[in-house]
Amino acid sequence: MNRMDLENRVVVVTGGARGIGLAVARRCLASGATVDLWDRDAAAITALLRAQDGARGLTGRVVDVTDLAAVERAADDTRAQHGRIDVLVNNAGFAGSTVPLERYDPEEWRRIVEVNLIGVFHCCRAVVGDMKAHGYGRVVNVASLAGKEGTPNASAYSAAKAGVIALTKSLGKELARTGVLVNCIAPAAVDTEILAQMSDQHVATMIAKSPMQRLGRVEEVAALVAWLASAECSFNTGAVFDLSGGRATY
Numbered sequence: 001m002n003r004m005d006l007e008n009r010v011v012v013v014t015g016g017a018r019g020i021g022l023a024v025a026r027r028c029l030a031s032g033a034t035v036d037l038w039d040r041d042a043a044a045i046t047a048l049l050r051a052q053d054g055a056r057g058l059t060g061r062v063v064d065v066t067d068l069a070a071v072e073r074a075a076d077d078t079r080a081q082h083g084r085i086d087v088l089v090n091n092a093g094f095a096g097s098t099v100p101l102e103r104y105d106p107e108e109w110r111r112i113v114e115v116n117l118i119g120v121f122h123c124c125r126a127v128v129g130d131m132k133a134h135g136y137g138r139v140v141n142v143a144s145l146a147g148k149e150g151t152p153n154a155s156a157y158s159a160a161k162a163g164v165i166a167l168t169k170s171l172g173k174e175l176a177r178t179g180v181l182v183n184c185i186a187p188a189a190v191d192t193e194i195l196a197q198m199s200d201q202h203v204a205t206m207i208a209k210s211p212m213q214r215l216g217r218v219e220e221v222a223a224l225v226a227w228l229a230s231a232e233c234s235f236n237t238g239a240v241f242d243l244s245g246g247r248a249t250y
């Protein structure tokens with residue numbers, strides 16, 4: 001494993017209590033960062049902090065990214081505890097049901113957009129102003145290949161992730177001369193608990209579409225995010241980075 005230089009950086013990872021977010025948090029800790037997890041799952045956050053057993057570098061708080069006031073409080077608390085936020089990884093998300101659009105429960109459709117897209121807006125809104133003031137920051141948004149291709153029976157998720165890609169391009173341009181870089185990643189299917197939200201058929205179809213014929217691993221995602229979170233990423237902003245085992249073609 002290459003060691004990224006995240007020494008003395010403060011990294012916030014939303015949805016960091018499991019899956020991709022937790023792998024990103026571990027990779028950032030191994031690269032010298034202080035990591036603050038923002039996740040709505042209080043039990044998972046508590047268990048992680050307890051397992052950490054006083055080791056340096058990992059803190060966490062319970063936040064639902066759909067709640068702007070809670071996100072603003074978390075940003076204030078993180079800055080009070082660690083001084084500033086250098087890196088924001090907007091990873092919190094969920095896939096929801098895989099059903100045809102005309103049968104989609106409107107409440108669930110809305111909630112998918114609230115978490116996956118509006119949550120990213122909330123966290124960026126609460127954090128990038130301070131990054132601008134410091135003249136340095138890295139924002140990494142976790143989108144999805146679904147946002148580029150449009151996955152059938154996942155209309156809300158695809159629309160929300162397409163929104164994350166567009167938000168990344170828009171904010172990247174807004175901040176291009178401030179020292180704050182904003183990029184996103186677009187993974188295809190990665191082996192985490194989120195796959196349990198999808199039908200077996202849906203997951204099998206995703207694997208079948210992959211030239212590598214396998215799921216991605218969380219460590220593979222974390223490796224790319226760690227580079228995007230580092231100062232070595234310096235001429236990329238508003239960009240979309242695929243992780244698809246060869247599936248993405250544009």
Ligand code: NAD
Pocket residue numbers: 014015016017018019020021038039040041044063064065066091092093094095115119142143144145186187188189190191192193194195
């Ligand atoms: P996961 O279900 O394993 O973990 C998601 C985490 O986000 C959980 O800890 C959950 O508590 C947290 N979370 C959910 N809603 C939240 C909210 N409103 N506020 C705060 N935290 C919340 O999922 P994962 O597979 O690790 O997915 C992480 C990200 O990667 C998501 O944005 C997902 O859409 C994206 N992604 C995943 C895959 C995949 O195949 N696993 C592929 C492409 C993109």
